[in-house]
Amino acid sequence: MQVPTMARIPPIFATQLIVLSLLSSFALILVQGEDNHDFVRAMDRDLLGLKKEKLSHFRLYWHDIVSGKNPSSIGVVKSPGNSSTFFGAVSMIDNPLTEKPELSSKLLGRAQGFYALASQHEFALLMAMNFHFVQGKYNGSTITVLGRNQVFNEVREMPVIGGSGLFRFARGYVEARTHTFTPSTGDAIVEYNCYVLHY
Numbered sequence: 001m002q003v004p005t006m007a008r009i010p011p012i013f014a015t016q017l018i019v020l021s022l023l024s025s026f027a028l029i030l031v032q033g034e035d036n037h038d039f040v041r042a043m044d045r046d047l048l049g050l051k052k053e054k055l056s057h058f059r060l061y062w063h064d065i066v067s068g069k070n071p072s073s074i075g076v077v078k079s080p081g082n083s084s085t086f087f088g089a090v091s092m093i094d095n096p097l098t099e100k101p102e103l104s105s106k107l108l109g110r111a112q113g114f115y116a117l118a119s120q121h122e123f124a125l126l127m128a129m130n131f132h133f134v135q136g137k138y139n140g141s142t143i144t145v146l147g148r149n150q151v152f153n154e155v156r157e158m159p160v161i162g163g164s165g166l167f168r169f170a171r172g173y174v175e176a177r178t179h180t181f182t183p184s185t186g187d188a189i190v191e192y193n194c195y196v197l198h199y
């Protein structure tokens with residue numbers, strides 16, 4: 001039987017070895033501590049005007065228009081195999097976000113990004129999109145949604161992983177529910193309820 005190396009060293013030397021290795025790792029930390037990190041500093045959050053974190057809920061309707069002369073959602077990569085789940089297909093989107101389910105209702109912003117068929121076993125999308133808002137004080141601010149969207153489920157939850165402008169430091173989640181799907185055209189209207197923590 002092969003005896004492990006440590007077992008053959010007398011206990012007293014083993015202790016010395018451990019102490020020595022601890023000391024050398026402290027020395028390493030000391031040396032690293034002397035590095036100048038001038039490019040990074042601790043900062044008071046008041047300097048960025050970050051006061052109290054708030055939770056906002058907003059509801060909007062996401063229009064995936066794939067048909068007609070002016071689609072907002074365009075297939076850019078076809079599924080390379082003959083996968084029944086269209087694995088590998090990618091669509092770029094610039095989808096209108098409106099206040100009501102009707103496309104003619106107030107435009108709140110646009111969902112820009114892409115979705116990709118990311119499952120070989122189910123009909124599930126990887127969604128990567130920025131909601132770019134255009135109304136009032138939110139004009140120009142964005143939140144970023146990155147998540148898994150199993151589109152045939154009634155409710156799909158996806159994380160909000162960040163934001164810009166009024167949504168700096170944003171985090172949260174969205175719940176997506178299909179409002180209308182038109183099989184003959186492939187167009188879809190999806191209700192998004194967004195729950196976002198931000199300052």
Ligand SMILES: *[C@@H]1O[C@H](CO)[C@@H](O)[C@H](O)[C@H]1NC(C)=O
Pocket residue numbers: 081082
């Ligand atoms: C298409 O699917 C069939 C059966 O599922 C499989 O035998 C075949 O190899 C596939 N072809 C390609 C190009 O993936």
Ligand SMILES: *[C@@H]1O[C@H](CO)[C@@H](O)[C@H](O)[C@H]1NC(C)=O
Pocket residue numbers: 134135136139140
């Ligand atoms: C939003 O901002 C853009 C660019 O700054 C500006 O052109 C536009 O008029 C603004 N829209 C609203 C509704 O304030």
